[in-house]
Amino acid sequence: MIPLPTDPGPITVKAADFDNDRFLDLVVTNYDGDTTSIFLGYGNGGFKKQIDLLNRPGAKPLGIAIGDINKNNQLDVVVANRNASNVGVFFGQGHEMFSTQTTFSTGIGSTPVGLALGDLNNDNILDLVVTDHENGRLVVFLGTDTGTLTEKAVLVTGHRAESYLVITYDFNKDHRLDIAVGDGD
Numbered sequence: 001m002i003p004l005p006t007d008p009g010p011i012t013v014k015a016a017d018f019d020n021d022r023f024l025d026l027v028v029t030n031y032d033g034d035t036t037s038i039f040l041g042y043g044n045g046g047f048k049k050q051i052d053l054l055n056r057p058g059a060k061p062l063g064i065a066i067g068d069i070n071k072n073n074q075l076d077v078v079v080a081n082r083n084a085s086n087v088g089v090f091f092g093q094g095h096e097m098f099s100t101q102t103t104f105s106t107g108i109g110s111t112p113v114g115l116a117l118g119d120l121n122n123d124n125i126l127d128l129v130v131t132d133h134e135n136g137r138l139v140v141f142l143g144t145d146t147g148t149l150t151e152k153a154v155l156v157t158g159h160r161a162e163s164y165l166v167i168t169y170d171f172n173k174d175h176r177l178d179i180a181v182g183d184g185d
């Protein structure tokens, strides 16, 4: 194992090829550091420079979803800012650059933790599902081709569910994505 230095409190890690060099890269949310870090992979198990993206102080970034939200052929990073009650999007700009964070509220008092991207309404634009851990809710956002997320629905999982992980998948093969959510911590 090769240790990678991160900001304090690394909590979630996901892999994707952000710079289109066919080597997988890593994105890490640093819960205590209120940052999101990207490590670009060499392909030999090594990683080169770290890109540090700033969440708001105290935001406590947690879950991560990766996809091309605004359809510019650059992967974007969506982060659940648990204590800021929003999701933040860092838009990929190419050349190892990302935008500053654009936030979308998940509701006053909400505690967003888990994220899943998928095209829920079959318009060829990614949509976002967010688990609201403490309140037993799922918040569904529909995407637009400009990268804006519009809140579409709030689904209730129940207060005791304490849902965290969420995925989208076409479970019943009707060509419409379904949502599955894991209960509990």
Ligand SMILES: [Ca+2]
Pocket (backbone or CB within 6 Å): 016, 017, 018, 019, 020, 021, 022, 023, 024, 025, 040, 041
């Ligand atoms: Ca790469």
Ligand SMILES: [Ca+2]
Pocket (backbone or CB within 6 Å): 067, 068, 069, 070, 071, 072, 073, 074, 075, 076, 091, 092
């Ligand atoms: Ca993009």
Ligand SMILES: [Ca+2]
Pocket (backbone or CB within 6 Å): 118, 119, 120, 121, 122, 123, 124, 125, 126, 127, 142, 143
């Ligand atoms: Ca869609």
